[in-house]
Amino acid sequence: MEALRYHPWQRRAALGRLLLGGLGLGALLWLLWLFGEEEPLIALILGLFALALGPLYLWRTGLVPLLRGGLEVRLEPEGVRIGGRLYPRSAFRGLKGPQSPRVPLEPEPGKKSPWREALEASGRQEYWNALKDPHALFRLDFGEEVPLPLDLPGWDRLLRHLGLDWTEHRELSTYLGLARGLAWLNGLLYPPEEALEVWEQARRRYRRQMALFWAGLALVAAGLFVRQEAFSALLVLTGFGLWAWSGYSLFGPNPFLKGWATRYNPLQALREEV
Numbered sequence: 001m002e003a004l005r006y007h008p009w010q011r012r013a014a015l016g017r018l019l020l021g022g023l024g025l026g027a028l029l030w031l032l033w034l035f036g037e038e039e040p041l042i043a044l045i046l047g048l049f050a051l052a053l054g055p056l057y058l059w060r061t062g063l064v065p066l067l068r069g070g071l072e073v074r075l076e077p078e079g080v081r082i083g084g085r086l087y088p089r090s091a092f093r094g095l096k097g098p099q100s101p102r103v104p105l106e107p108e109p110g111k112k113s114p115w116r117e118a119l120e121a122s123g124r125q126e127y128w129n130a131l132k133d134p135h136a137l138f139r140l141d142f143g144e145e146v147p148l149p150l151d152l153p154g155w156d157r158l159l160r161h162l163g164l165d166w167t168e169h170r171e172l173s174t175y176l177g178l179a180r181g182l183a184w185l186n187g188l189l190y191p192p193e194e195a196l197e198v199w200e201q202a203r204r205r206y207r208r209q210m211a212l213f214w215a216g217l218a219l220v221a222a223g224l225f226v227r228q229e230a231f232s233a234l235l236v237l238t239g240f241g242l243w244a245w246s247g248y249s250l251f252g253p254n255p256f257l258k259g260w261a262t263r264y265n266p267l268q269a270l271r272e273e274v
Helices: 008-035 040-067 114-120 125-131 155-161 170-178 193-225 229-251 266-273
Strands: 002-005 072-076 079-082 085-088 094-096 139-141 145-147
Touching (some): 002 155, 008 040, 072 155, 193 229, 193 266
Antiparallel strands (some): 072 079, 079 085, 139 145
C-alpha cells in the first residue's frame, strides 16, 4: 500500500508566497495611498485593480496549497483512499476536465477552442495559470467528482493505479504539454514520473538563481544603510548586478521576452533531451 503526500518544501513555498505576497500587496497599497495625495483618481483605479487580483493570487498560490498540504492519498488494492475516504476502483468512470462539455478542446477540425488559445496566447500564460487552480482543473469521476491534485507528488501513479495512463488522456496530456512557467518550479504543478530527473535539474538551477536574486536585493538594502559612501556604493552596485542578472535569466526583461523559468515545461525539456 503506497501513500502519496506533499513534500515539506511545497508547504514552505506556499507559506512563503502567502507571506511575501501579502507584504508586497500591503506595500503597494501603502505607496498608492501616498500617491493618492497627488493623483487620487489614478491611485484609486490602481488600488482597486490590486485589491481585485492580489487576494485572488494569494488565495490560489498560497492559501489553497497550504490548506491541502496535509492531504494523504493511499493506493489500496480496493481503490484509492483520499483524505481518509475510500473510493473503490470498480466505481471509477474516468477523468473529467478541464473544459465544459459545451466547449470541447478542439470544437472543429483545424479550429482551436478558446481554452487552448488562452493557453498558447503570448504573454497571457501566467495570468491564465494564476486564475486556474491546478487542483480542480481535472476531476476523478467515481459517480461523484473528486479533484485530481496535479501538484501532488505521484498523481500519475494514482491514475495508473486506477487503470488510466495520463498520456492516453487527450485533455490532460495537452494541458501538461502547454502549461509553462514558475508553477512547475515552485510546487504548484508536479511533473509525472518520467520527467522527474530533468525537472530536478531545473529545480536546482532555479533555487541557485533565486538565492542570487534575493541576495542581490539584500545587498542593495544593506548598502542603503551603510554610512561609508564607497562601501555603500560597492554593496549597492554588486547587489544590483546580482539581482539584475538573475532576474533577467529567470524572468526576462518583459512579458514578450521571457526568461527560462517563465518558459519552462519539464515535458518539453524531456523531449529536447531525447
